[in-house]
Amino acid sequence: MFYASRNLGILDGLNPVARTRFAALLDRLDAAGENVLLTDGGRTAWRQNALYEQGRTRPGAIVTDARGDESFHVWKVAVDLVPVTPDGKLRYDDTAAYERIALIANGLGIQWGFALWGVDRPHFQYTQGLTIADFRAGRRLVEEFGPEPLPLIVSAAVRLRGLVRRLRGTPDPARRDFIQRLIDRISRRS
Ligand SMILES: [Zn+2]
Numbered sequence: 746m747f748y749a750s751r752n753l754g755i756l757d758g759l760n761p762v763a764r765t766r767f768a769a770l771l772d773r774l775d776a777a778g779e780n781v782l783l784t785d786g787g788r789t790a791w792r793q794n795a796l797y798e799q800g801r802t803r804p805g806a807i808v809t810d811a812r813g814d815e816s817f818h819v820w821k822v823a824v825d826l827v828p829v830t831p832d833g834k835l836r837y838d839d840t841a842a843y844e845r846i847a848l849i850a851n852g853l854g855i856q857w858g859f860a861l862w863g864v865d866r867p868h869f870q871y872t873q874g875l876t877i878a879d880f881r882a883g884r885r886l887v888e889e890f891g892p893e894p895l896p897l898i899v900s901a902a903v904r905l906r907g908l909v910r911r912l913r914g915t916p917d918p919a920r921r922d923f924i925q926r927l928i929d930r931i932s933r934r935s
Pocket residue numbers: 818823824825867868869
């Protein structure tokens with residue numbers, strides 16, 4: 746794949762649960778013949794603030810409305826990416842490619858910035874439904890089981906069994922609450 750080492754470097758800086766999910770996305774994009782370059786991943790709050798100042802107190806175009814920990818990048822569960830043509834050109838303007846990528850991402854539970862906010866095509870995030878407020882309150886992505894993405898590969902019944910097992914071994918009430926909500930969500934769906 747084009748830019749494999751750069752992409753892997755960005756994956757490395759993500760939350761481990763999100764990293765597994767975005768690695769699966771890269772695999773699927775590769776299999777579908779879609780080349781992408783990850784241009785950004787986890788950020789420090791310091792860097793997010795610097796980006797916020799760009800186009801405001803510093804030169805350049807405005808690229809974000811999020812300051813400090815208001816960005817999912819700072820919680821290390823988001824990446825920015827750009828489609829790449831077979832001859833290596835970056836195609837920020839290729840909306841059709843972004844839509845194809847988003848479809849594959851959605852199948853892995855990854856959300857697309859443009860579908861969420863109507864702006865920010867490069868942005869994709871994996872939050873398990875957590876909000877910034879949830880992250881601030883100390884909630885984190887729940888560990889998933891094995892490297893395979895769950896929603897498509899593992900049946901709901903298998904996933905439920907895994908979550909119930911996880912619930913039994915989790916003393917922290919906030920995590921228990923989140924796992925319980927995942928269980929409820931999957932039970933309703935199946
Ligand atoms: Zn982004």
